[in-house]
Amino acid sequence: MAEALHNREADDRLIDERISIILRAGMVISAIVIAIGGLLYLLRHGGPVPDYRVFHGIAAPLTSVTGIVHSALQGSSAAIIQMGLLLLIATPVARVLFSVIAFWMERDFLYVVISGLVLLVLLYSLLVHGA
Amino acid sequence: MNTVEFTAILGAGSLLAGFLGALTGLGGGVVIVPLLTLAFGVDIHYAIGASLVSVIATSSGSAAAYVKEGFSNIRIGMFLEIATTLGALCGAFLATRTPTAAIAIIFGLVLLYSAAMSNRKRHDHLAQQPDPLANALRMNSSYPVDGEAVHYGVRRVPLGFGIMFGAGTLSGLLGIGSGAVKVLAMDEAMQIPFKVSTTTSNFMIGVTAAASAGVYLSRGYIDPTLAMPVTLGVLAGSLLGARYLVQARTHILRIVFAVVIAFLGVEMIYNGFTGRL
Numbered sequence: 001m002a003e004a005l006h007n008r009e010a011d012d013r014l015i016d017e018r019i020s021i022i023l024r025a026g027m028v029i030s031a032i033v034i035a036i037g038g039l040l041y042l043l044r045h046g047g048p049v050p051d052y053r054v055f056h057g058i059a060a061p062l063t064s065v066t067g068i069v070h071s072a073l074q075g076s077s078a079a080i081i082q083m084g085l086l087l088l089i090a091t092p093v094a095r096v097l098f099s100v101i102a103f104w105m106e107r108d109f110l111y112v113v114i115s116g117l118v119l120l121v122l123l124y125s126l127l128v129h130g131a
Numbered sequence: 132m133n134t135v136e137f138t139a140i141l142g143a144g145s146l147l148a149g150f151l152g153a154l155t156g157l158g159g160g161v162v163i164v165p166l167l168t169l170a171f172g173v174d175i176h177y178a179i180g181a182s183l184v185s186v187i188a189t190s191s192g193s194a195a196a197y198v199k200e201g202f203s204n205i206r207i208g209m210f211l212e213i214a215t216t217l218g219a220l221c222g223a224f225l226a227t228r229t230p231t232a233a234i235a236i237i238f239g240l241v242l243l244y245s246a247a248m249s250n251r252k253r254h255d256h257l258a259q260q261p262d263p264l265a266n267a268l269r270m271n272s273s274y275p276v277d278g279e280a281v282h283y284g285v286r287r288v289p290l291g292f293g294i295m296f297g298a299g300t301l302s303g304l305l306g307i308g309s310g311a312v313k314v315l316a317m318d319e320a321m322q323i324p325f326k327v328s329t330t331t332s333n334f335m336i337g338v339t340a341a342a343s344a345g346v347y348l349s350r351g352y353i354d355p356t357l358a359m360p361v362t363l364g365v366l367a368g369s370l371l372g373a374r375y376l377v378q379a380r381t382h383i384l385r386i387v388f389a390v391v392i393a394f395l396g397v398e399m400i401y402n403g404f405t406g407r408l
Contacts, residue, residue: 015205016198023195023337027188031366038359042135049137050356055174057351064349081355085184085362089344091191092337099209110268115209118338121216125223125345 015102019095026091030084037072037080044077065126093122134356141171142360149189149368154375155388156329157249158336159365160186160307164238165395168408173357175231175238175408179306180352183340185365186308190337192370197330200275207270207285207323208331211316214292215299215335216342222303223343227350229304235403238305242396245311246389255283255324264288265321274327283324291321303343306352308336 061067062082071079096119103111132140144166145159152159160182167178197203226234261271261284268288273280294316301309310332317328347353402408 012205013201016201016203019205020195020199023191023198027191027195027366031188031363034359034363037355038138038363041356041359042138045134047133049132049134052171052173052177052354052357055176057176058354059351062353062355063351078355081359082353085353085355085358086348088184088187088191088362089341089348092187092341096209096212096338099205108269111206111209114213118209118212118216121213121220122338122342122345125216125220125342127345129345129349 011106015099015106018098018102022095022098023091026087026094030087030091033084033087034081035084037077037082037084040075040077040080089126093119093126096122138356138360141167141357142364144170145185145361145364146368146371149185149365149370150372151368151384151388152189152365153193153369153372155249155385157245157385157388157392158186158308158310159189159369161242161245161392162395163361163365164306165242165399167357167361168235169395169398169402175234176226176352177354177357179226179234180347180354181306181358181361183306183344183347184353184358185362186302186306187337187340187344188362188366189369190308190333190335190340192366193373194330194334194337196373197333200330202274202326202330203334204270204272204274204323204327204331205334206268206272207317207321207327208335210268210270210288211292211295212335212338214295215302215313215339218296218299218301219303219339219342220346222300222305223346224303225300226304226306226343226352227346231408232403232406234304235399235408237301239396239398239400239403241301241305241307241309241311242392242399246393246396248311248314249385249389249392260284260286262286262288272327274324281324283327284322286322287320291316294320299339299342302336302339303346306340306343306347308340310336 072083099115149159163182164178167173265285270285273282298309298312313332
């Protein structure tokens with residue numbers, strides 16, 4: 001029993017370390033993409049500041065995952081920034097997905113269900129509304 | 132002013148917000164919306180969108196460090212994330228239906244609350260009778276204090292879960308991490324040691340914010356040209372802040388920042404009532 005408990009804590013430490021790597025990598029990669037898009041944007045659009053005072057809502061294609069990926073590949077600087085922001089949003093989602101897998105490997109099925117529920121809510125928001 | 136100047140000024144302001152937020156533990160996200168709306172005249176919906184993504188960036192950045200040190204409790208975090216993500220979805224839908232003036236006033240009240248909470252004395256309750264639900268969910272754990280593992284039990288799980296739903300709703304409605312409300316749930320209701328509650332809260336903020344991000348994105352709240360300087364600025368500022376945290380005398384700084392936040396809160400409420408936002 002004590003040994004089983006010890007193993008669980010050791011497993012949890014390993015999960016902690018991997019989660020740490022996922023979060024750091026996601027943060028660094030998205031920051032680089034945002035910075036590249038930002039530089040391109042400033043080089044190409046040096047003129048007057050857009051009007052942010054009245055809310056119109058950002059127009060498509062920058063409001064959906066597929067639209068953003070499509071126009072980022074065509075080199076649109078705003079879409080490249082948006083792509084970086086998407087990677088940023090995807091980082092915690094990847095962390096939750098990893099947790100589901102890690103709890104499964106630990107045979108901790110209660111937490112597979114718990115983290116699975118969280119993943120479902122996230123996917124609902126991103127795929128049903130953001131797709 | 133051209134876009135380069137605008138981006139530079141906004142980036143510098145966000146950097147300062149992130150730096151002070153990390154030093155004082157109040158988070159930089161909470162001042163981004165007042166900064167954008169009051170100082171730059173940005174519509175509150177765009178401000179909330181930019182703030183939300185910057186909150187995800189700082190959460191990932193700081194959580195990466197804390198998780199590794201073994202302070203955060205991923206089981207408590209994961210369980211409570213059910214409540215915060217569902218709340219965040221509700222909050223994001225509410226944001227699309229709530230009048231601007233009401234959002235500004237609620238925001239102001241949350242700022243005042245955060246300021247009041249920030250200088251509160253925190254004390255840990257250890258060695259106590261845990262909630263049977265906490266046992267069933269295997270939430271009780273230990274954390275390192277001076278190299279030794281100190282065990283703690285978790286209490287009043289349902290109450291904490293309920294408050295977390297509220298924290299998630301505020302996060303989705305206002306585009307903030309609502310760390311102050313999360314800490315209320317974990318410190319006061321569940322009586323988790325504050326080192327664990329603070330770091331677990333940080334860890335949860337990113338997932339909570341990601342739950343409302345899909346709704347924000349599809350409604351056009353996330354403007355890349357605003358979110359770029361805000362996110363990079365807050366992120367750089369909070370990483371710098373975390374680095375200086377050890378040397379800095381944070382006590383006076385906390386009071387100063389709390390006063391600034393309270394002032395911004397009053398300003399948001401005033402502008403909400405007079406309809407200037």
